[in-house]
Amino acid sequence: MSVASTCTSTRQAPKQNGIIDKLRSAIVQGKLKPGDRLPVRTELEIQHNASRVTVQKALDELIRDGFVVSKGKLGTFIADTPPCLNHYGLILPFSPTHPRWTGYYDALMLSLHELNESLQDQIHVYQGINRVTDENFPSLCDDVYARRLAGLLFAEGPIELTHTPLIREQVIPMVASMSGNHHPGLEHMVSCGFDLSSGLDLACKILRQHDVQRMAVIMISTAREPFSKFMEPIMNANGFAYNPVFCQSAPMEHREEAACIAQLLMSLPKEQRPDGLYISDDNLVPAVCRGLIKTGVKVGVELHLVAHRNYPSQANHILPMHDVIFDIRQMLSICLKRLEAKRMGDDSMKPVKIKAIRDSEIKEIKQKVDSLGF
Amino acid sequence: MSVASTCTSTRQAPKQNGIIDKLRSAIVQGKLKPGDRLPVRTELEIQHNASRVTVQKALDELIRDGFVVSKGKLGTFIADTPPCLNHYGLILPFSPTHPRWTGYYDALMLSLHELNESLQDQIHVYQGINRVTDENFPSLCDDVYARRLAGLLFAEGPIELTHTPLIREQVIPMVASMSGNHHPGLEHMVSCGFDLSSGLDLACKILRQHDVQRMAVIMISTAREPFSKFMEPIMNANGFAYNPVFCQSAPMEHREEAACIAQLLMSLPKEQRPDGLYISDDNLVPAVCRGLIKTGVKVGVELHLVAHRNYPSQANHILPMHDVIFDIRQMLSICLKRLEAKRMGDDSMKPVKIKAIRDSEIKEIKQKVDSLGF
DNA sequence: TGGGATTTGTCCGTATGTATA
DNA sequence: CTATACATACGGACAAATCCC
Numbered sequence: 001m002s003v004a005s006t007c008t009s010t011r012q013a014p015k016q017n018g019i020i021d022k023l024r025s026a027i028v029q030g031k032l033k034p035g036d037r038l039p040v041r042t043e044l045e046i047q048h049n050a051s052r053v054t055v056q057k058a059l060d061e062l063i064r065d066g067f068v069v070s071k072g073k074l075g076t077f078i079a080d081t082p083p084c085l086n087h088y089g090l091i092l093p094f095s096p097t098h099p100r101w102t103g104y105y106d107a108l109m110l111s112l113h114e115l116n117e118s119l120q121d122q123i124h125v126y127q128g129i130n131r132v133t134d135e136n137f138p139s140l141c142d143d144v145y146a147r148r149l150a151g152l153l154f155a156e157g158p159i160e161l162t163h164t165p166l167i168r169e170q171v172i173p174m175v176a177s178m179s180g181n182h183h184p185g186l187e188h189m190v191s192c193g194f195d196l197s198s199g200l201d202l203a204c205k206i207l208r209q210h211d212v213q214r215m216a217v218i219m220i221s222t223a224r225e226p227f228s229k230f231m232e233p234i235m236n237a238n239g240f241a242y243n244p245v246f247c248q249s250a251p252m253e254h255r256e257e258a259a260c261i262a263q264l265l266m267s268l269p270k271e272q273r274p275d276g277l278y279i280s281d282d283n284l285v286p287a288v289c290r291g292l293i294k295t296g297v298k299v300g301v302e303l304h305l306v307a308h309r310n311y312p313s314q315a316n317h318i319l320p321m322h323d324v325i326f327d328i329r330q331m332l333s334i335c336l337k338r339l340e341a342k343r344m345g346d347d348s349m350k351p352v353k354i355k356a357i358r359d360s361e362i363k364e365i366k367q368k369v370d371s372l373g374f
Numbered sequence: 375m376s377v378a379s380t381c382t383s384t385r386q387a388p389k390q391n392g393i394i395d396k397l398r399s400a401i402v403q404g405k406l407k408p409g410d411r412l413p414v415r416t417e418l419e420i421q422h423n424a425s426r427v428t429v430q431k432a433l434d435e436l437i438r439d440g441f442v443v444s445k446g447k448l449g450t451f452i453a454d455t456p457p458c459l460n461h462y463g464l465i466l467p468f469s470p471t472h473p474r475w476t477g478y479y480d481a482l483m484l485s486l487h488e489l490n491e492s493l494q495d496q497i498h499v500y501q502g503i504n505r506v507t508d509e510n511f512p513s514l515c516d517d518v519y520a521r522r523l524a525g526l527l528f529a530e531g532p533i534e535l536t537h538t539p540l541i542r543e544q545v546i547p548m549v550a551s552m553s554g555n556h557h558p559g560l561e562h563m564v565s566c567g568f569d570l571s572s573g574l575d576l577a578c579k580i581l582r583q584h585d586v587q588r589m590a591v592i593m594i595s596t597a598r599e600p601f602s603k604f605m606e607p608i609m610n611a612n613g614f615a616y617n618p619v620f621c622q623s624a625p626m627e628h629r630e631e632a633a634c635i636a637q638l639l640m641s642l643p644k645e646q647r648p649d650g651l652y653i654s655d656d657n658l659v660p661a662v663c664r665g666l667i668k669t670g671v672k673v674g675v676e677l678h679l680v681a682h683r684n685y686p687s688q689a690n691h692i693l694p695m696h697d698v699i700f701d702i703r704q705m706l707s708i709c710l711k712r713l714e715a716k717r718m719g720d721d722s723m724k725p726v727k728i729k730a731i732r733d734s735e736i737k738e739i740k741q742k743v744d745s746l747g748f
Numbered sequence: 749t750g751g752g753a754t755t756t757g758t759c760c761g762t763a764t765g766t767a768t769a
Numbered sequence: 770c771t772a773t774a775c776a777t778a779c780g781g782a783c784a785a786a787t788c789c790c
Contacts, residue, residue, distance in 0.1 A: 003498050003522045051760040073768045073774050096470055097483045109471045124377050148377045290692045318664045318692050425779040447755050447787045
């Protein structure tokens with residue numbers, strides 16, 4: 001949080017960096033464990049054939065980065081929580097003021113708040129890292145290559161960064177949460193995603209319970225392709241006809257367009273227009289509500305609403321509606337578990353598809369975190 | 375943005391810190407100006423009666439903090455934009471996930487984005503600093519005492535920090551934006567605030583234009599006291615009767631309560647209930663809308679709405695309403711100007727009360743920034 | 749195009765100060 | 770009180786970069 005930047009010097013300082021690298025690698029690889037005592041200065045001087053100042057400068061940097069702590073007369077020790085073992089990075093592609101910031105990121109930050117209380121502040125958020133030219137990208141790289149992080153968790157597949165050394169080299173474990181399309185070069189990072197079809201299925205079931213006859217869906221434009229695969233079969237399986245006209249979308253950058261679409265949908269003759277609507281992205285809810293209010297349709301009577309919601313976020317609905325919930329905390333936990341496993345050399349974990357739940361099925365985070373071994 | 379923390383060593387290092395302090399003070403006081411060349415190392419050694427390494431370590435820290443840059447054979451120079459002259463801190467009392475985060479902070483961040491493009495990224499945001507125990511407070515103090523900041527701008531009067539050394543000592547210029555109550559010990563910091571009475575006045579005028587007969591106001595609970603001073607006279611001056619029953623509030627922590635209040639207000643018999651409503655805080659708009667929608671009142675016909683809005687924020691209204699705008703960019707500019715003046719030793723600037731404007735009166739930031747000399 | 753001059757930055761070996769078990 | 774280990778400091782040497790002639 002400090003203003004200071006960790007600028008690596010322009011020169012190389014081979015000896016100093018040699019010592020730093022050697023000790024740091026030993027910590028990263030587990031040869032030196034938290035609490036272990038380092039040799040005394042004179043011993044390190046001999047081991048590395050270096051002088052007092054050089055050894056000390058190397059240790060200074062390791063101390064600054066939190067790898068070791070010195071305890072006066074007791075000696076110098078590996079820190080209890082060296083960053084390379086305990087400090088994860090969560091990468092969000094945008095910052096909160098960016099037009100493409102979404103409710104999903106809000107939910108992630110909220111989950112983090114809850115998790116961090118049980119996890120001793122181990123997750124650092126990097127906002128606005130989407131492409132190489134983004135302001136914070138260099139500092140992320142710095143932190144990764146200086147091993148100040150135990151792993152990276154991308155809130156979205158870092159598509160624009162696929163061909164950067166950061167992603168190609170994977171010097172530290174990295175996972176990404178991706179629900180939608182597959183992207184070449186990122187497959188090995190995908191560890192978690194939401195099962196969009198389960199959300200649609202749950203929405204169908206809720207609307208069925210309210211005797212809906214004609215169901216419509218409004219989604220984010222980029223979701224249309226993944227949806228196209230399961231849309232018709234799932235709707236049919238739940239007894240709904242699949243009507244392409246009732247399946248509309250708005251782009252994330254212009255979510256307000258969803259208002260017009262909602263209005264248009266409800267402008268059809270009463271016996272033809274939908275009497276059930278699934279808003280498959282929480283970011284579209286305000287706009288859709290705005291549109292529906294203008295039409296004067298009686299929501300809850302003439303039209304039943306179901307909306308996607310990312311769990312820890314508040315459902316601040318203007319109109320009465322049911323929730324189809326994706327639990328972001330669950331996603332975070334799975335990703336962290338996978339990162340931990342990867343760090344231990346286990347890369348066998350299969351990507352998990354998280355299913356949508358109703359609000360009655362939300363579990364407390366405390367149990368969940370405990371059951372995952374945090 | 376880096377993970378690394380700027381931990382000052384546990385020991386004192388008198389010589390090294392002596393050199394750092396001397397050079398840094400010279401920069402802060404303007405004895406050394408950006409672009410000036412420092413004496414060569416040997417000269418510094420002689421001046422401070424210190425050895426090579428000591429001088430170099432001192433310079434290393436100044437380089438890390440951005441006070442000086444070294445250009446190889448050309449020598450070592452004062453940085454073009456040393457932090458103590460160019461790097462301001464904006465302090466927000468909460469973080470975006472805190473229940474007391476408000477739309478005002480959103481607007482501030484948006485203004486900053488605009489400003490930073492013309493100002494070369496000189497403003498750093500410290501989130502979640504409200505009281506001494508807050509996580510980021512120590513790093514803020516660090517940055518202030520290491521003179522890594524040219525000044526502080528508090529988004530709200532730092533009431534909980536009044537008796538901390540940070541506020542009492544004022545080692546760097548500090549200003550605060552406060553619209554409401556005065557707080558002892560902070561008077562000298564107040565430099566800017568919004569003229570709440572002008573907002574009410576403008577709201578009255580807009581509602582008058584729509585032939586409103588009975589005007590109601592919903593505000594944030596803490597605003598009731600400042601409002602009480604001008605409420606009646608301003609409403610009377612605009613031809614409205616002042617009815618305490620039509621003047622309600624909801625606390626920021628429970629803004630959703632405003633929905634019930636709005637419902638209750640509109641439950642009165644049609645000829646008695648208000649036909650004009652001023653929502654004097656943007657954070658209450660969603661809740662009030664939710665409440666009004668439930669009542670089925672025809673907004674724009676049976677009830678005219680006017681709502682407060684912080685300018686660069688999007689007006690994402692669900693219901694048709696007019697805006698009473700406070701321009702946050704203007705506030706930011708004034709505060710920065712005042713900080714600059716304070717730094718130059720001019721503490722004579724009187725606090726400015728910014729008046730509310732209509733959307734037609736919004737000016738482009740470009741002109742405004744230019745006219746302020748940035 | 750190249751080589752000397754200058755300045756920065758790293759490193760060595762040693763010495764001293766300081767906190768503490 | 771003493772021994773130990775960390776931390777700062779000294780002066781000299783030298784490598785690396787680069788401007789200037």
